[in-house]
Amino acid sequence: MNDLxxxxxxxxxxxxxxxxxxxxxxxxxxxxxxxIALRNSAHPSACIFHVLFKGVALFLYIFGGWFSSNGKGGxxxxxxxxxxxxxxxxxxxDFWVVKNITGRLLVGLRWWNQVEGDTTxxxxxxxxxxxxxxxVDSTIFWTVLYVTPLIWGSLFLLGLxxxxxGWLLVVSMALSLSLANVYGYYKCSSDQKAKFQQMTQEYxxxxxxxxxxxxxxxxxxxxxxxxxxxxxxxxxxxxx
Numbered sequence: 001m002n003d004l005x006x007x008x009x010x011x012x013x014x015x016x017x018x019x020x021x022x023x024x025x026x027x028x029x030x031x032x033x034x035x036i037a038l039r040n041s042a043h044p045s046a047c048i049f050h051v052l053f054k055g056v057a058l059f060l061y062i063f064g065g066w067f068s069s070n071g072k073g074g075x076x077x078x079x080x081x082x083x084x085x086x087x088x089x090x091x092x093x094d095f096w097v098v099k100n101i102t103g104r105l106l107v108g109l110r111w112w113n114q115v116e117g118d119t120t121x122x123x124x125x126x127x128x129x130x131x132x133x134x135x136v137d138s139t140i141f142w143t144v145l146y147v148t149p150l151i152w153g154s155l156f157l158l159g160l161x162x163x164x165x166g167w168l169l170v171v172s173m174a175l176s177l178s179l180a181n182v183y184g185y186y187k188c189s190s191d192q193k194a195k196f197q198q199m200t201q202e203y204x205x206x207x208x209x210x211x212x213x214x215x216x217x218x219x220x221x222x223x224x225x226x227x228x229x230x231x232x233x234x235x236x237x238x239x240x
Contacts, residue, residue, distance in 0.1 A: 053094030111184035
């Protein structure tokens with residue numbers, strides 16, 4: 001009886017734990033989805049760095065007032081300069097990483113400008129067909145790339161309404177750098193699509209020409225066969 005009672009009590013404890021499990025999984029559902037997305041990514045480290053510098057710069061800008069406050073409702077000059085410098089460094093690092101690393105790894109695109117004397121030449125490169133890249137990598141790259149200037153643009157308007165002239169320096173730099181990457185990769189993507197369409201048209205034209213040649217060759221062979229078959233009955237008829 002004691003053994004039976006122990007088993008029943010153990011079973012009730014197990015059922016209680018099983019009932020509590022769904023609540024835990026629902027609480028961690030977002031973390032699990034993010035982990036699965038990164039697991040399906042071909043370059044998870046590049047995805048993390050694509051978001052990391054942007055997120056830290058936004059955090060410093062939004063909560064920088066707390067760190068730079070002088071305790072009297074104003075802003076400490078030394079703390080404001082420190083936060084501004086760190087934000088600018090993070091924004092510059094993000095611009096370089098997106099421009100030279102994450103774009104090349106996640107979507108196979110790269111852009112840069114080359115100075116030749118007094119002129120500046122913009123170069124846009126694409127590794128291959130954009131659809132051949134990893135779907136998770138491409139989604140993360142383009143979503144973060146286009147959302148970032150929207151966030152900084154909203155913060156710029158908010159800074160204008162609050163007349164925070166000092167903080168607008170950080171927002172202006174962030175907005176200009178993010179828009180530069182958006183423009184560069186948009187041009188890369190447009191150039192890539194144009195090249196892909198041109199290649200598709202060339203292959204389609206080659207296919208049409210091959211089909212026309214095959215049909216013409218088949219018609220010539222069929223015509224020669226029909227003429228040969230029609231001559232044999234005439235020979236038999238004259239022979240008899």
